[in-house]
Amino acid sequence: MSRRDGGGHRRPQGSGFEASAWFFMRVSGVVLLGLAVFHLFWMHFVIGVENIDFNAVAGRWEGRWGPLWRLYDLALLVFAMAHGFNGLRYVLEDYVQRPGRRLALKSIAYTLGFLLISAGAYIIFTFDSGGV
Amino acid sequence: MSQPINLGPRSWLSYRGGSGYLLWALHRVTGLGLLLFLALHIVDIFLLAFGPAAFEHLLVLYTSPPGRLMEIFLLFGVLFHAVNGLRIIVQDLFTKSWERQRHDRLIVVQLVVFLLIFLPAAWIMFGSFLESLS
Numbered sequence: 001m002s003r004r005d006g007g008g009h010r011r012p013q014g015s016g017f018e019a020s021a022w023f024f025m026r027v028s029g030v031v032l033l034g035l036a037v038f039h040l041f042w043m044h045f046v047i048g049v050e051n052i053d054f055n056a057v058a059g060r061w062e063g064r065w066g067p068l069w070r071l072y073d074l075a076l077l078v079f080a081m082a083h084g085f086n087g088l089r090y091v092l093e094d095y096v097q098r099p100g101r102r103l104a105l106k107s108i109a110y111t112l113g114f115l116l117i118s119a120g121a122y123i124i125f126t127f128d129s130g131g132v
Numbered sequence: 133m134s135q136p137i138n139l140g141p142r143s144w145l146s147y148r149g150g151s152g153y154l155l156w157a158l159h160r161v162t163g164l165g166l167l168l169f170l171a172l173h174i175v176d177i178f179l180l181a182f183g184p185a186a187f188e189h190l191l192v193l194y195t196s197p198p199g200r201l202m203e204i205f206l207l208f209g210v211l212f213h214a215v216n217g218l219r220i221i222v223q224d225l226f227t228k229s230w231e232r233q234r235h236d237r238l239i240v241v242q243l244v245v246f247l248l249i250f251l252p253a254a255w256i257m258f259g260s261f262l263e264s265l266s
Contacts, residue, residue: 011224026224029217040210045256049203050195050264054184057177077174084167091160116171119178127180 021086028083035076058129070124077120085113155239159216162209169206200261204254211253215246 012018043052060069088109096102179187193199219242223229229238 026221029221033214033218036210037214040207041253044203044207045253049200049260052191052194054180054187057180057187080170084163084170087160087163088167091164112171116174120174123178123180 025083025086028079031079032076032083035072036080039072039076054129057127061124061127062129070127074121074124077117077124081113081117081120085109152235152239155216155219155242158212159220162213165205165209166213169209195264197261197264200257200264204257204261207253207257208250211246211250215242 011022043049047056060066063069089106092102092105092109096105176187176190176193179190194203219238223235223238229235
């Protein structure tokens, strides 16, 4: 049987961290296929980038379906960041061979990831237009 | 951990053969691009905390002509990464699909699905780009 390389990681053996990460990438990938693609088409083709301003966000997060939109955006934030930063980890492990440098870059990446998730979650939970 | 092997920068871009390799490389490039955009997007949304003026000041980045062109790249990245990722999942589930002929056929299906969604959507975005010029 002639096989071809087609991208993606082969499933790591066992039930350790790498196997879980491999599985998570598939599950979160399917979740994001729904969440991220719908988000993009909704914001760019239904709403339109030129129509997005402070009031548009207020209407979305403080309107009747506000809590649901906040939950949606929080799910999108967490899944996209976890999927993205695990992908970045794969890239760093492939290309950065020296252990010290690898640890340093991973530390920077995880710190950035933590800060970004915190900032995103903070605004999703605390946004208040002040009745604009 | 595997033994460190450093093949140098040249090997990062070298063609390793097989129709899947370009897809693999594009999956990485689009993935990194999307992560970069995601970071920018979180920052712009975070500016909501500082009121309408601060938030809308940065939105010019997206409604300006260069922003409207970048939007098409964003669409390309999201759609390619989504369709290619879905193909990888399908191939993980059905190992028979790795046979050369089935694999090549699957890639053709993948590209057709991608283009059927991407081309009309990109056309609409290109219209917005032309509008932003006037």
